[in-house]
Amino acid sequence: MDGRTISHKTEIREVRGWRLGAIVHRLKSEYGWPILTEYRGPENVAYYSMKPGFDRAALRFPRSARSLNDGEAA
Numbered sequence: 001m002d003g004r005t006i007s008h009k010t011e012i013r014e015v016r017g018w019r020l021g022a023i024v025h026r027l028k029s030e031y032g033w034p035i036l037t038e039y040r041g042p043e044n045v046a047y048y049s050m051k052p053g054f055d056r057a058a059l060r061f062p063r064s065a066r067s068l069n070d071g072e073a074a
Helices: 008-015 022-029 063-069
Strands: 035-040 045-050
Touching: 008 022, 008 045, 022 035, 022 045
Parallel strands: none
Antiparallel strands: 035 045
16 A cells, blocks of 8 residues: 555565465455556566555455554444
8 A cells, every 4th residue: 555566575575474366356356456466577477556546545444454444444
């Protein structure tokens, strides 16, 4: 949400996570998040970012991430 583009390697390095693709899929399909996917390089590595100009107030948050919503009800 901070404007960065992240990949699976970013997730591993920063939070030791291994399920970025699954998380992105869930946020897009179940919660309607405007996440963009760009495939780069010969290995087609997925890079994810939020659509520019998205309305953070309109996002629905999973229960596990509601604290990211600045205390607002999701």
